[in-house]
Amino acid sequence: MENKKSLESDKANAEIPERKNFIREMIDEDLKTKKFAGKVHTRFPPEPNGYLHIGHAKSICLNFGLARDYHGLCNLRFDDTNPTKEEQEYVESIMRDVRWLGFDWEDRLFYASDYFDQLYEYAVQLIKKGKAYVCDLNADQIRDYRGTLTEPGKDSPYRMRTADENLNLFQRMRNGEFPNGSRTLRARIDMKSPNLNLRDPVMYRILFATHHRTGDKWCIYPMYDWAHGQSDSIERITHSICTLEFENHRRLYDWCLEELGIHHPQQIEFARLNITYTVMSKRKLLELVEEGHVKGWDDPRMPTISGLRRRGYTPESIRAFADRVGVARRENTSDALWLEECLRNDLNKRAPRVMAVLRPLKLVIENYPDGTVEELEGVNNPEEPAMGSRKLPFSKVLYIEQDDFREVPPKKYFRLSPGAEVRLRYAYIIKCVDVVKSAATGEVVELRCTYDPETKSGSTQSARKVKGTIHWVSAAHAINAEARLYDRLFSAEYPDRENWKDSINPSSLEVLRECKIEPSLAKATPQDRFQFERLGYFSLDDDSKEGALVFNRAVTLRDTWAKIEKS
RNA sequence: UGUCGGGUCGUCUAAUGGCAGGACAACGCCCUUUGGAGGCGUCUGUAGAGGUUCGAAUCCUCUCCCGACAGCCA
Numbered sequence: 331m332e333n334k335k336s337l338e339s340d341k342a343n344a345e346i347p348e349r350k351n352f353i354r355e356m357i358d359e360d361l362k363t364k365k366f367a368g369k370v371h372t373r374f375p376p377e378p379n380g381y382l383h384i385g386h387a388k389s390i391c392l393n394f395g396l397a398r399d400y401h402g403l404c405n406l407r408f409d410d411t412n413p414t415k416e417e418q419e420y421v422e423s424i425m426r427d428v429r430w431l432g433f434d435w436e437d438r439l440f441y442a443s444d445y446f447d448q449l450y451e452y453a454v455q456l457i458k459k460g461k462a463y464v465c466d467l468n469a470d471q472i473r474d475y476r477g478t479l480t481e482p483g484k485d486s487p488y489r490m491r492t493a494d495e496n497l498n499l500f501q502r503m504r505n506g507e508f509p510n511g512s513r514t515l516r517a518r519i520d521m522k523s524p525n526l527n528l529r530d531p532v533m534y535r536i537l538f539a540t541h542h543r544t545g546d547k548w549c550i551y552p553m554y555d556w557a558h559g560q561s562d563s564i565e566r567i568t569h570s571i572c573t574l575e576f577e578n579h580r581r582l583y584d585w586c587l588e589e590l591g592i593h594h595p596q597q598i599e600f601a602r603l604n605i606t607y608t609v610m611s612k613r614k615l616l617e618l619v620e621e622g623h624v625k626g627w628d629d630p631r632m633p634t635i636s637g638l639r640r641r642g643y644t645p646e647s648i649r650a651f652a653d654r655v656g657v658a659r660r661e662n663t664s665d666a667l668w669l670e671e672c673l674r675n676d677l678n679k680r681a682p683r684v685m686a687v688l689r690p691l692k693l694v695i696e697n698y699p700d701g702t703v704e705e706l707e708g709v710n711n712p713e714e715p716a717m718g719s720r721k722l723p724f725s726k727v728l729y730i731e732q733d734d735f736r737e738v739p740p741k742k743y744f745r746l747s748p749g750a751e752v753r754l755r756y757a758y759i760i761k762c763v764d765v766v767k768s769a770a771t772g773e774v775v776e777l778r779c780t781y782d783p784e785t786k787s788g789s790t791q792s793a794r795k796v797k798g799t800i801h802w803v804s805a806a807h808a809i810n811a812e813a814r815l816y817d818r819l820f821s822a823e824y825p826d827r828e829n830w831k832d833s834i835n836p837s838s839l840e841v842l843r844e845c846k847i848e849p850s851l852a853k854a855t856p857q858d859r860f861q862f863e864r865l866g867y868f869s870l871d872d873d874s875k876e877g878a879l880v881f882n883r884a885v886t887l888r889d890t891w892a893k894i895e896k897s
Numbered sequence: 898u899g900u901c902g903g904g905u906c907g908u909c910u911a912a913u914g915g916c917a918g919g920a921c922a923a924c925g926c927c928c929u930u931u932g933g934a935g936g937c938g939u940c941u942g943u944a945g946a947g948g949u950u951c952g953a954a955u956c957c958u959c960u961c962c963c964g965a966c967a968g969c970c971a
Contacts, residue, residue: 350910350911376971411970412971415971469968469969479899482899510969524901525899525900525901526900527966551969554971574965575964576971577902581901601964606908654910657910660909660910661964664908665921667921668921671922674933674934712934742932754930755931757930759930787930788930796930797932799931864931864932887931888933889932890932892932893932
C-alpha cells in the first residue's frame with residue numbers, strides 16, 4: 331500500500347514547535363551577547379551500549395531541534411570510551427533510529443574514540459602543568475581515600491610525584507607495561523572538595539580490552555569526565571546539553587577545559603523524561619531483553635524507539651510527544667496516555683480506514699439472496715477525502731465482532747441484541763431475529779438476522795436512523811490474519827518506586843489468530859498502518875508472510891463505551 | 898549534620914515585580930452511518946510561615962518536602 335511513503339516522507343523540519351523553554355532562553359541570551367560568535371552547535375552523544383529509548387528521543391528532538399531552529403548544526407557522536415560494554419550492533423541501531431526519527435547529522439558522524447590520540451596529548455599537558463598524576467592505589471583504596479559525602483578525602487600517597495615521573499609512568503601505562511587496574515591517571519584537584527567529582531577524579535584506567543573501533547591499539551581508556559568535555563571542545567560545540575545527573579560534573583567539565591585553555595562549551599542540564607507504567611533505563615531494558623520478559627529490544631511493548639516503530643508509532647507522533655512534554659529542570663513523569671494520544675492524532679489524519687473483525691461471530695442475513703455479492707463503497711479516510719474510497723464485498727454470510735452482540739444488552743448499549751436493529755457500516759440496517767447456541771457449551775455461535783433492503787447506505791431512503799453502527803466483513807471474501815494486542819508492560823504506575831520487576835504485567839500481550847479482515851488488506855506491506863474501524867490503529871508486523879498477515883495493535887481508539895460500561 | 902539542584906491544576910508546562918494561562922486528563926452538552934473524529938462549555942494549582950512592595954508564583958529570611966552525587970560506568 332502506498333500509505334507508507336506519505337506517512338514518512340515529511341521530515342522533522344516540517345513542523346515548527348518553537349516552544350519556549352529555559353534552554354532557548356539561554357541561547358537567546360548567548361546570541362545577544364555574541365558569546366559563541368552567534369553560533370549554535372549541539373550534539374547528541376549516545377553511548378553505544380544499548381538501544382535508544384523514548385527518553386533519548388526527547389534529547390534527540392531537543393538537540394537537533396535547537397540546531398534546526400537556530401540555523402546551527404547538530405553532531406551525532408558516539409561516546410565510546412568503555413570497550414567492555416559497547417558494540418557495533420548498538421552503533422547501527424542508534425543511527426537507524428535517529429534517521430528514522432527524521433534527523434540528519436550529514437557528514438558530522440563522530441566517535442569519542444576518534445579523539446583518543448588528542449585526549450592523550452591533553453592529558454600529557456595536564457601532567458606537565460602538575461595538574462594530573464599517576465596513582466598506584468587500587469579501586470578499593472581510591473574509594474577509601476575519597477572520603478564520604480560528609481567527610482573530606484585524603485591525599486593519595488602518589489599525589490606529589492614529579493611531572494617527569496608521571497610522564498614516564500603514563501607513557502608506560504599506555505605501552506601496556508602494567509596490568510589491568512593497577513594504576514590510574516588522576517586529575518590533581520582537591521581531595522577536600524565538597525563536590526566528590528573534584529576529589530582527584532580518575533582520567534584514565536588500564537583496560538586490556540578490544541575496542542569496537544580502535545581494536546587493540548589502546549590499553550588505557552579515558553573516563554567520561556575526561557573524554558566528554560574535550561570531545562565537545564574539539565567539535566566546537568557551543569551548548570552541551572545533558573541530563574540532570576551530570577549537574578555535579580559541570581565543575582569538573584569546566585575545570586578540564588579551563589586548565590587546557592581550549593574552546594569551552596556551555597554545559598546545560600535538563601530533566602530526563604519519565605513515563606508512567608514503564609521503566610526508562612538502558613540497564614533495565616537490557617534486563618527485560620536478556621531475561622526474556624520481552625522478545626527483544628524491538629518488542630512492541632518496549633519504550634525503545636525500535637519497539638515503538640515496530641508497534642506502529644510514527645516519527646511525527648514521537649516528535650509531537652517530545653514537544654508536548656517540554657523541557658525543564660524539574661523532575662517529571664509524563665502520562666503514558668500522551669504518547670498514545672499523539673499517535674492517534676497523527677494517524678487519525680493519515681491512516682486508511684479498514685474493516686477488520688478481531689473476534690469473529692458468524693451472522694447470516696436470512697432474507698438476503700444466496701450467492702449474491704454486492705460491491706459497497708467504503709470511504710478510506712473521512713478526515714481526508716483525497717484518500718478516496720474502495721469497494722467492499724457484501725454477501726449473505728458475514729462476521730461481526732463478538733463484542734457487538736449482547737444477548738442481554740445493558741443500558742445504553744447501542745449494538746446488536748435479540749430483536750434490536752443496527753446499521754452495518756456502509757451497508758444495510760439489520761435486525762437480529764434469532765440466536766444460535768452451541769449445544770455443548772451454550773455459547774452464542776451464530777446470529778440470524780434480516781435486513782431492510784430500503785436502507786442501503788447512500789440510497790435516498792437511507793435516512794432512517796438507528797442508534798448503532800457496527801463493522802463487518804463478508805465471510806466468503808475475508809482473509810485470515812493474526813492480531814497482537816498489547817497492553818502496558820508494567821501494571822504499576824511508577825514501577826521504579828518498588829521492586830520494578832514485580833509489576834511486570836503478565837498479560838501484556840494477547841494474540842488473536844482467527845481475525846477476519848477485508849480483502850483489500852492482502853497487499854499490505856510491513857510497517858503499513860491502518861485504522862481498523864472502531865477498534866484502533868494497527869500496523870503490519872515484520873513477522874508477516876504472504877497469506878499470513880500479522881498486525882500489531884499500536885493503540886486503541888478512544889473507547890467511550892468502555893468508560894460508560896465501567897462506571 | 899556535605900555539595901548541587903528542584904517544588905505552580907491529577908499530569909506536563911507558561912507567566913522573568915502587574916489579570917496564575919495553555920495542553921492532556923476528568924466532567925457536561927452538541928454533532929456523528931466509526932460510542933472514532935470534531936465543536937461548545939465546566940472544574941481543578943503557586944509546599945508552609947514571615948518580610949520587602951501600591952502590587953509577589955516571581956525578590957529576601959526561615960521551615961518542610963523531593964532528587965542527584967561516595968564506579969577504574971556513562
